Amino acid sequence: MTAPAARRSAADGGPHHPPPGWSPNSWRVRPIAQQPGWPDPRRLREVLEDLALLPPLVLPGEIEDLRHTLARVAEGRAFLLQAGDCAERFASCTESGVRGRLRVILQLAILLTYGSGLPVVKVGRIAGQFGKPRSSPTEVVDGVELPAFRGDNVNDPAPTPQARTPDAERLRMAYHHASATLNVLRALTKEGFADLNRVHAWNQEFVRRSPAGQQYEAAAADIAWALRFMAACGADTARMQAVRQVQLYTSHEALLPAFEQALTRRAEAAGAWYGTSAHMLWVGDRTRDVDGAHVEYLSGLGNPIGVKVGPSLTPADLRVLCDRLDPDHIPGRLVLISRLGADRITDLLPPLVREVAATGRPVVWSCDPMHGNTFRSASGYKTRRLADIIREIDGFFAVCGAEGAFPGGIHLELTGDNVTECLGGAEEILDTHLSRRYETACDPRLNAGQSIELAFHIADLLRRHRAS
Ligand code: PEP
Ligand code: CO
Numbered sequence: 222m223t224a225p226a227a228r229r230s231a232a233d234g235g236p237h238h239p240p241p242g243w244s245p246n247s248w249r250v251r252p253i254a255q256q257p258g259w260p261d262p263r264r265l266r267e268v269l270e271d272l273a274l275l276p277p278l279v280l281p282g283e284i285e286d287l288r289h290t291l292a293r294v295a296e297g298r299a300f301l302l303q304a305g306d307c308a309e310r311f312a313s314c315t316e317s318g319v320r321g322r323l324r325v326i327l328q329l330a331i332l333l334t335y336g337s338g339l340p341v342v343k344v345g346r347i348a349g350q351f352g353k354p355r356s357s358p359t360e361v362v363d364g365v366e367l368p369a370f371r372g373d374n375v376n377d378p379a380p381t382p383q384a385r386t387p388d389a390e391r392l393r394m395a396y397h398h399a400s401a402t403l404n405v406l407r408a409l410t411k412e413g414f415a416d417l418n419r420v421h422a423w424n425q426e427f428v429r430r431s432p433a434g435q436q437y438e439a440a441a442a443d444i445a446w447a448l449r450f451m452a453a454c455g456a457d458t459a460r461m462q463a464v465r466q467v468q469l470y471t472s473h474e475a476l477l478p479a480f481e482q483a484l485t486r487r488a489e490a491a492g493a494w495y496g497t498s499a500h501m502l503w504v505g506d507r508t509r510d511v512d513g514a515h516v517e518y519l520s521g522l523g524n525p526i527g528v529k530v531g532p533s534l535t536p537a538d539l540r541v542l543c544d545r546l547d548p549d550h551i552p553g554r555l556v557l558i559s560r561l562g563a564d565r566i567t568d569l570l571p572p573l574v575r576e577v578a579a580t581g582r583p584v585v586w587s588c589d590p591m592h593g594n595t596f597r598s599a600s601g602y603k604t605r606r607l608a609d610i611i612r613e614i615d616g617f618f619a620v621c622g623a624e625g626a627f628p629g630g631i632h633l634e635l636t637g638d639n640v641t642e643c644l645g646g647a648e649e650i651l652d653t654h655l656s657r658r659y660e661t662a663c664d665p666r667l668n669a670g671q672s673i674e675l676a677f678h679i680a681d682l683l684r685r686h687r688a689s
Contacts, residue, residue: 304325
């Protein structure tokens with residue numbers, strides 16, 4: 222999984238070096254948003270000191286591999302699929318839990334590859350996506366005001382003052398749960414489970430009967446046939462690494478710089494610094510202040526950095542943010558993730574794309590069609606309509622096409638389970654169905670059938686974009 226930095230071509234640039242004055246803790250003097258009120262600062266310090274002594278979760282060589290792969294996305298030669306839970310739970314760190322989440326990512330990736338003819342870079346919101354920014358620091362439950370749930374790495378969602386009190390020990394648990402998740406992921410992606418010869422086995426029984434599942438079965442049969450064709454031509458597909466293994470990278474929102482700092486390591490050979498809690502880190506829409514702590518921290522790392530681009534970000538501010546995070550225009554360094562909402566994307570995205578294009582910077586444009594389309598349904602559930610999600614993606618492809626930019630990626634909140642959290646789809650999930658299996662710890666996720674349906678739609682858009 223690691224690759225020595227030395228074998229990379231100079232043409233891809235990088236690695237990114239920190240700006241003058243940066244250090245892993247230089248964020249501490251900046252204003253910071255969305256932090257828990259830790260009740261015991263001494264305990265917090267001890268946990269962070271312990272974490273700083275533990276091994277990195279991912280290695281600099283892997284991180285550089287991802288950056289080089291994203292450089293190909295920026296050139297239009299590959300497509301980025303970034304997907305997973307809104308908020309990962311410690312309790313879902315089980316073998317079957319991890320297997321289920323990997324399975325749906327593999328299904329989507331193969332459909333996108335099959336439909337578009339492009340390699341798909343797979344990045345999970347996984348193995349560390351524990352922390353959540355909140356619109357309000359407190360919520361009222363049964364008349365009692367409680368601190369909001371900020372993710373398993375901070376507090377517990379149970380509606381009691383004790384459960385909601387931030388506990389620094391949870392940061393240690395976050396490290397160990399991420400480590401255990403990565404361990405299973407590394408095993409499953411290297412042996413057996415991810416083998417393309419098992420493409421049918423990724424379709425779970427409950428999905429198989431659905432319209433999307435049946436469409437998947439037909440695509441899987443074609444892929445199996447193509448593999449037999451290759452074997453008949455003499456290719457030993459049972460042994461080919463490209464058929465038997467996949468590379469899954471990890472990512473999460475770098476919401477807690479104190480935690481990230483404890484896992485920041487310097488790679489002596491490259492002379493660069495890396496956040497080693499995940500391959501890719503992103504800055505959320507609520508914490509992307511160019512003078513704030515989060516951007517300061519991320520500005521020094523060599524990792525690919527995602528930036529959530531919400532409706533309040535002006536083209537001029539986006540330019541300043543890009544200059545700050547990527548002064549050297551390093552290919553694969555920046556992934557700009559638009560989350561503008563289905564109604565506004567066609568108005569708001571064009572000037573943003575133009576502004577970045579004017580800098581000549583080779584960024585990846587990716588579309589998060591989830592976070593701009595959340596609302597509370599009549600029955601009181603936080604939800605999203607698959608139709609809005611599709612409309613935002615359509616808008617994204619249309620704008621990129623018109624502006625001459627490559628629609629490079631998609632950022633989804635999904636699960637391989639049969640949940641009822643988002644409305645619509647071939648199975649026509651209605652507001653009255655949401656209570657059946659509404660299990661998310663934060664935002665509503667697409668279920669397996671809705672995700673597969675969406676993958677067919679995106680593959681189609683990609684194919685058409687490439688043909689135009
Ligand atoms: C998220 O990705 O879960 C999230 C909170 O997104 P945003 O920062 O775009 O609102
Ligand atoms: Co979310």
